[in-house]
Amino acid sequence: MRVTVDSDKCQGHNRCFALAPELFDVDEYGTAVVIGDGTVAADLEDKARLAVANCPEFAIGIED
Amino acid sequence: MTDVYGPVSDWENDFDHAVPEYNERAHDIWAEFQASGCPVAHSDRYGGLWAPFTHELVHEIAYDTDHFTSQGVVVNTGRPLIEAPVGPAPPITSDPPFHNIARRLLLPPFSPKVIAAWEPEVRRLCRELLDRMGEITPGESVVDAAVQYAQSIPVNVIARMLGFPTEDEELFRGFVHDVLERINEPVEARLEFMQRLDDYLTEQIEEHRANPRDDLTSYLLGVEIEGQKLSIEHVRGSIVLLLVAGIDTTWSAIGSSIWHLGTHPDDLQRLVDDPEVMLFALEEFLRAYAPVTMARLVREDHDFHGCPMKANDWVLLPFPAANRDPAQFDRATEFVIDRQENRHGAFGLGIHRCLGSNLARLELKVAVEEFVARFPAFTVDGEVTWSVGQIRGPRRLPVRVDAIA
Numbered sequence: 001m002r003v004t005v006d007s008d009k010c011q012g013h014n015r016c017f018a019l020a021p022e023l024f025d026v027d028e029y030g031t032a033v034v035i036g037d038g039t040v041a042a043d044l045e046d047k048a049r050l051a052v053a054n055c056p057e058f059a060i061g062i063e064d
Numbered sequence: 065m066t067d068v069y070g071p072v073s074d075w076e077n078d079f080d081h082a083v084p085e086y087n088e089r090a091h092d093i094w095a096e097f098q099a100s101g102c103p104v105a106h107s108d109r110y111g112g113l114w115a116p117f118t119h120e121l122v123h124e125i126a127y128d129t130d131h132f133t134s135q136g137v138v139v140n141t142g143r144p145l146i147e148a149p150v151g152p153a154p155p156i157t158s159d160p161p162f163h164n165i166a167r168r169l170l171l172p173p174f175s176p177k178v179i180a181a182w183e184p185e186v187r188r189l190c191r192e193l194l195d196r197m198g199e200i201t202p203g204e205s206v207v208d209a210a211v212q213y214a215q216s217i218p219v220n221v222i223a224r225m226l227g228f229p230t231e232d233e234e235l236f237r238g239f240v241h242d243v244l245e246r247i248n249e250p251v252e253a254r255l256e257f258m259q260r261l262d263d264y265l266t267e268q269i270e271e272h273r274a275n276p277r278d279d280l281t282s283y284l285l286g287v288e289i290e291g292q293k294l295s296i297e298h299v300r301g302s303i304v305l306l307l308v309a310g311i312d313t314t315w316s317a318i319g320s321s322i323w324h325l326g327t328h329p330d331d332l333q334r335l336v337d338d339p340e341v342m343l344f345a346l347e348e349f350l351r352a353y354a355p356v357t358m359a360r361l362v363r364e365d366h367d368f369h370g371c372p373m374k375a376n377d378w379v380l381l382p383f384p385a386a387n388r389d390p391a392q393f394d395r396a397t398e399f400v401i402d403r404q405e406n407r408h409g410a411f412g413l414g415i416h417r418c419l420g421s422n423l424a425r426l427e428l429k430v431a432v433e434e435f436v437a438r439f440p441a442f443t444v445d446g447e448v449t450w451s452v453g454q455i456r457g458p459r460r461l462p463v464r465v466d467a468i469a
């Protein structure tokens with residue numbers, strides 16, 4: 001599994017970083033970036049889904 | 065106070081969010097509109113006002129900066145004197161492309177990591193307010209959680225950030241009350257209190273120019289757009305914004321959350337037994353009791369899903385109603401303390417996402433944590449009064465303390 005952030009849609013609500021800091025970081029403008037290439041370790045898959053389910057701007061994607 | 069409009073008898077055609085009944089009954093009013101075939105209210109008050117109540121319509125308007133301008137975001141009897149794209153209080157009153165320029169100046173001091181450093185200070189402040197409540201007898205003592213607690217937290221934090229004297233706390237609350245709650249008074253009255261606010265801020269700004277220091281006011285005086293320092297109007301407008309956006313909003317969020325816990329003992333107990341649930345509870349407080357409704361002005365006459373909107377009409381953006389729309393959320397009207405899927409729009413949607421959201425979350429979380437840590441059992445006991453206007457929250461919140469930790 002891999003997560004992605006669409007930086008055009010992200011408005012910096014910071015929900016992903018709060019829920020899954022292992023997978024997302026935020027820059028000094030509050031915009032989210034994925035950590036590394038976005039690959040999700042098996043034990044973090046639930047957190048990745050949680051981040052998707054809480055992004056108000058529908059900016060996070062998951063690829064299997 | 066002179067309310068130029070008077071009470072509402074017909075919510076569909078003579079809508080007014082600034083009558084006290086609106087915030088008292090808001091949840092029912094929204095549910096009625098969402099269930100009716102026509103989810104948009106209209107009124108001739110304020111020179112023309114529309115109010116859509118579904119998530120879909122609120123979302124659409126928030127994203128549509130072509131038809132709707134942010135030049136005015138607080139509905140009132142007048143119209144803003146400074147035009148788009150800058151507006152009187154950048155970036156909230158700015159439209160693209162200027163909006164992004166003004167917003168980027170303010171984002172770094174409010175970024176998650178910079179704000180996280182304020183946590184010890186916020187916690188200290190909350191504890192001090194709890195200490196100041198004095199001797200408490202469990203089962204008997206009644207404290208006002210809005211007046212003695214919630215209302216002092218954000219105003220102290222933002223005054224410190226701006227480098228303003230915290231003794232002026234009462235004055236700041238007065239300014240915010242004028243701007244946000246005295247919206248149905250004649251234009252002349254509004255101009256007069258706006259002038260008082262401007263005069264106070266001009267004085268503070270001059271003082272900072274003479275003695276620059278490490279605070280937001282000095283920061284705004286130092287930053288540049290394309291090699292130019294900001295105009296005094298821009299600096300003052302942004303400070304007005306931070307004061308107005310930072311105080312009643314967060315006070316309301318803290319108050320509503322404590323109101324919920326004081327009327328729902330199971331949720332209070334869950335938070336006491338399982339403090340980790342706060343990660344989700346925080347967002348559910350924000351969803352179910354979102355305090356902030358924004359507004360836009362219609363740019364040019366246009367037909368919005370059959371609503372004949374006219375240039376310069378106001379349009380409310382009730383994010384709190386969108387957050388309780390059953391078409392968007394499961395069990396929308398219920399408070400689900402550990403809700404797993406929660407794409408709420410309490411901080412807005414689209415380009416104006418609340419710049420202070422990291423600070424607001426920190427204040428709300430710490431305020432509720434500290435209150436519950438000190439008073440693990442309490443019950444709302446007495447008459448609760450609610451704010452009027454676009455910011456919704458309790459202004460008097462008597463709670464009986466049933467246990468002290």
Ligand code: HEM
Pocket residue numbers: 126134137155156157167218222305306309310311313314317354355356357358359383409410411412413415416417418419420421423424425428
């Ligand atoms: C729970 C508390 C708060 C809530 C619910 C809230 C809500 C909102 C909402 C809904 C908007 C969007 C405005 C729009 O679409 O026109 C907004 C914008 C804004 N808020 Fe907040 N706010 C809160 C606290 C704060 C605090 C503490 C600050 C800063 C001290 C702040 C500063 C701002 C600013 C500067 C904007 C304008 C952003 C822009 O236009 O780009 N807010 N807020």
Ligand code: SF4
Pocket residue numbers: 005009010011012013014015016017030031032054055056057058059060
């Ligand atoms: S939750 Fe969505 S909008 Fe918020 S920072 Fe993450 S990607 Fe951006």
